[in-house]
Amino acid sequence: MSDNLLNIKNVSKEYYGNKVLKNINIELKKGEIHALIGENGAGKSTLMNILFGMPVIHSTGGFEGKIEIEDKEVNIKTPHEAMDYGIGMVHQEFMLIPGFTIAENIKLNREITNPNIVSKVFGKRYETLDYKKMNEDARKALDTLDMDIDEFTTVAGLPIGHMQFIEIAREIDKTGIKILVFDEPTAVLAESEAKNLLKAMKKLASTGIGIIFISHRLDEIIDVADKVTVLRDGEHVATKDIKDTSAIEIAQLMIGRKVSIDRSESAERKTTDETILSIKDLHVAMPGERVMGIDLEVKKGEILGIGGLAGQGKLGIANGLMGIYPAKGEIIFNGNKLELNNPKGSIKAGIGFVSEDRKGIGLLLEESIELNIAFTAMQINNEFLTDLGLLKLKNSGKIRKHALEMIKDLDIRCTSPSQKTGRLSGGNQQKVCVARALTQNPILLFVSEPTRGIDIGAKKLVLDLLLQLNQEYGMTVIMTSSELAELRSICDKIAIICEGKVEGILSPLASDAEFGLMMSGSSKLADERSGS
Amino acid sequence: MTEIKENRNGFKDIVTKIGLPTLIIAAFWILTLVTAAFLDMSISTLLSDTIKRAGMNGILVLAMVPSIQSGTGPNFALPVGIVCGLLALVISIELGFVGIAWLLVSIALAIPIAVLAGYFYGKLLNAVKGSEMTIATYTGFSIVAFMCLIWLMVPFKNPKMGWFIGKGLRETIQLDSVGGAQLLNNFLEFKIGGVIIPTGLILVFLFFCLLMWLFTKSKTGLAITAGGMNPKFSIATGLDINKNRIIANIVSTVLAAIGIIVYSQSYGYAQLYNGPLMMAFSAVAAVLIGGATASRAKVSNVIIGVVLFQGLLTTALPVANEIFVGTDLSEIMRMVIQNGIILYALTQVKGGDK
CATH class of the missing domain: 3.40.50.300 (P-loop containing nucleotide triphosphate hydrolases)
Structure with missing residues (x-):
């Protein structure tokens, strides 16, 4: 059990009496890619909100169950704390500032600074940016992802695929990152870009980072993931090893048929050929x-x-x-x-x-x-x-x-x-x-x-x-x-x-x-x- | 117990229905009237003035309704319509009309000019969606400045409105000279207990209120209202929002043009040059006091608002002068009250509906 990076244990969540998550259990090991799949409203976002300590969770009464990181129970109350625990997220919509360079975007709010005269009087916020070091760090992160793009180009006008990589680079540049969540990262990418991304994910996993991969593209999941967890209507349907399952089985689990459809058929449906x-x-x-x-x-x-x-x-x-x-x-x-x-x-x-x-x-x-x-x-x-x-x-x-x-x-x-x-x-x-x-x-x-x-x-x-x-x-x-x-x-x-x-x-x-x-x-x- | 409770609910309902600002202003007005009575001032004169001023300003305030309903906000560019009316008025004098003919010709000329101006103004507003109120204010200021040049340069020859030396039109044109002063006010005028009722003026104002009310119930009026309330809904319903906004601003501009003619005849003078500069503000203040918001206005808001606002101004100033003897506070008070009211009313606007 000691190589478990993250344990989500019996997590349930209620919004105003409406159960949106029921007893979810997920284990994530070092270097594992764990896919999470489910229809809209299945509870994927809520689960991630809990993991990141989003305010919406705590303002609506918190959640039940436990979250453990490296077998120690943690209580994550803000996204900032999540960051401190080494959890990072690659967003679906890019949160990048177009006018800034790649390095500046990667280092945003975590800039490396040197003190100067002004900052000695007015405080740390007025320190000079150490561009050299920032660029070096950015370079390192980009190299991890096999990106041969210059770190000092501005983000504006870059192809979408590159932006996605910059988001990832930003996350892996954070020191002590252990868990990375990819929220439908390939949704906006072209096929070749998506392939590159999946390759990068595998590479990251091989360095020991645990990855939670949210996607609805079954082929991708089959391609990269080690395990898959299926959620449906807030319920934990199944967790399977990819090698033991198939796309068809996952699809079946995802749709499921909890309530039988009362279809009052319909012999005399009068459709025409017109x-x-x-x-x-x-x-x-x-x-x-x-x-x-x-x-x-x-x-x-x-x-x-x-x-x-x-x-x-x-x-x-x-x-x-x-x-x-x-x-x-x-x-x-x-x-x-x-x-x-x-x-x-x-x-x-x-x-x-x-x-x-x-x-x-x-x-x-x-x-x-x-x-x-x-x-x-x-x-x-x-x-x-x-x-x-x-x-x-x-x-x-x-x-x-x-x-x-x-x-x-x-x-x-x-x-x-x-x-x-x-x-x-x-x-x-x-x-x-x-x-x-x-x-x-x-x-x-x-x-x-x-x-x-x-x-x-x-x-x-x-x-x-x-x-x-x-x-x-x-x-x-x-x-x-x-x-x-x-x-x-x-x-x-x-x-x-x-x-x-x-x-x-x-x-x-x-x-x-x-x-x-x-x-x-x-x-x-x-x-x-x-x-x- | 229950009765008291019901009463309380009733009171609360009244407050929400009429609106707190309206009630506060009304209470303040009554307070000044009582004060005036204690100071031995003539209440009947104050009430006469109130009624007259409400009738004078009424149509100008009414011009706010279509523009607010269409979603372009209060028509701060009221001077656009006003100068159209003034232009028609001086043309009518130049053509030699006097008396009731002068009034009718002025209005007849004002309408096409205002339609044209309103059309272009509406086009302008469609180009600056989201900041209509600011743009409108400056459009109003600009048009007044521009018209200053026109007043100076028009080659009108009628001695009733020219400077005694030099070219151009006078700042203030006496309408007595064309038999145009208080034409409507004097029509069927009567007195009740010392209070003068300018019947003709009131009738004209109410007539335009009725027209406006019918307009808001018409197909076009409803389309305009829907466009102002929910642009997305209107698009999905197949309405041409831009066209409706233009129509609304044409109606508003035409009302402003007619409004200034009615105003001028009651005042007895036509004020050119910088006269129209600040007129939009008192009209906006009046309609907002009447319970309108920057996105919703009804004819009833206009009637209530114009009576309250003009009532407060006509009563508060003499009372203030009486209390602070030896000072001339009236102009300062007017500015403070008028702009304070606008400021207060605009803070009540519920944002985010554009």
Whole structure:
């Protein structure tokens, strides 16, 4: 046991009565690369926050369990203490200052200084920087990583791959670094850069540093890791030696099926062969959800699910088609070419959109339920208006009548139609958003993350509502969600988006392993295996 | 017990509904009125002045509503509209109109000029999103300075407004000479217990309030409001926010132009050159006192605000002069009160909504 660098023992964490981590046990040995994998919300970030003593953990009541470093129990209360214990982190987003040189970035806040006259009077913060020594140290760190780049070039304009390496160099330059956490380091890298990074990780591990490698790319994990721990919904599912497992098994463990999907099938699903929406080579510049060339066909009357991990671009599709983020590509909707980057045109063509950003984009929180419901139809289709010639006034009577109908149909719980939407619960807000989209009489409805941030009871209601709209009115629904289970419960087929592209289209009844592999962008891996 | 509790809740509701600043100012105004009564000053004169000044300034304050609603903040560039109104006013005099014809022609001329100016001003604001208030303030100052040149150089020949020697227009133009002074004030004017009610002036103000209220309930008005409240929502709804912001600022500028004409006729003088320089500030202060914020304003805020603000100014100054005999505090007091109110109101603005 003495060669264990880090022991995480029975760690649990609760946020406001909501268990997000349950009895996690992880051991990390010297020179070991330990992969951590799990869907979004599986608890990876929370676990790392605990390890780094982030304030968010302690301000919400701390955690249960023990953390030991080199078999000594430690109590890490701030990120600074974590640093003192020799824990370092390579961030997903680069925390580098573009105008500074590589050496300056590496040495940031740990500068080597020499005293001068001013500093003798005013204190240590006014000492002169010892550039020579700083550059030497930086050089050493860069050499460890086989980086042949000059330490005195500025960071601005460097390729992304290099920036990642500078982040790593900064961590290994810290004296006494024992444990390094890589949080999805390859997510933003090109393939060749990612290969280099993995090589560097192996090299670092060989010097005795323990590495925790968070990633969703199964092939990489198989490639570099010694062990893998799978988390799902805050639970520790399994820890396996890589040599005893396979990508397919890991994928299966990651998706799992805790709750059986109650899919009220569906013999009389009336999908047609008629294509209502055809997307060709769609690119959307949505920050964090970039879409890079998607081709997709949607049949009239079906419920299409769009799944995938966060940041892979699944949310970008709807936002791009609705003109909220700049997009390019060729879209044929309902037989006509759809002009992109024109929200009004998309709405007029008959596309409704329930945004994933309910409070930001979906609602006017300061306005009444009735106005929220009627707003789009009023502005775009000139409904609910009294025409006075010069001015078009809103027709409060009509709006009220329609709102009351919607409130009844969708079972929106509110005190009155004039209640402000900001006062409603998440589920009811979501219903108002749906009501607004329905008031436009759309032919096709995009629903993004319909159950995000609402409680379980309301989730089911919202899903039932979507199913009902589809069955009763023949509305084509495209539902984007991070929760695979809910996609599988109502969709006819599910497109999995990975790295801005469609990785594949699956039946909701496909196996967990298939979903897992696709979400990790490793479907090729599965093919190879089944081929061999 | 429960009754008391309910009462307390009721009081709290009133405070949140009307707004604490509004209540404080109202209380302070009543206090000065009481003081004035103790000092044997004529309350009826003070009230008459208050009503008259509220009517005079009302439309200028109303001009704040569209710009605030559209998300560009209080229209600190009110002078842009004001100089448009003044320009129309002097053109109307130059063309030889007098009396009610002068007033109507002034307003008719002011509207197209202000629409044009408002359009370009709106374009400017769209180019500087995020710092509208600062840019607006300096736009206001710049346009006043620029117009100083114009007032000097226009080749108008009418002796009623020229300098006695040299070229250019006078600083203050007496509207008596064109039969334009107190035209609206005198219309159906009557007295209740010594308080003079300038019926015409009040009616015109209320008429514009009604128009503005209808506008906020219209399709365009709602689109403008939505754009101000939640730009992302508006984009997703397919609204053209930039266009709506321009429309809002055109409406605001036109109201400012008409507002200064109504103001001038009541005052009896048209003040050119540096006259409009600081006018935006009292209008902003008034609407903020009325309970508006830098991102939300209603017509009711305008009516409450203009009465309170002008009431406080017209009452507090004579009272202050009476108390501190021998000093002339009035101008200093006015500046302190007016700018203090703006400062206070702006600190109440809830940030981060842009």
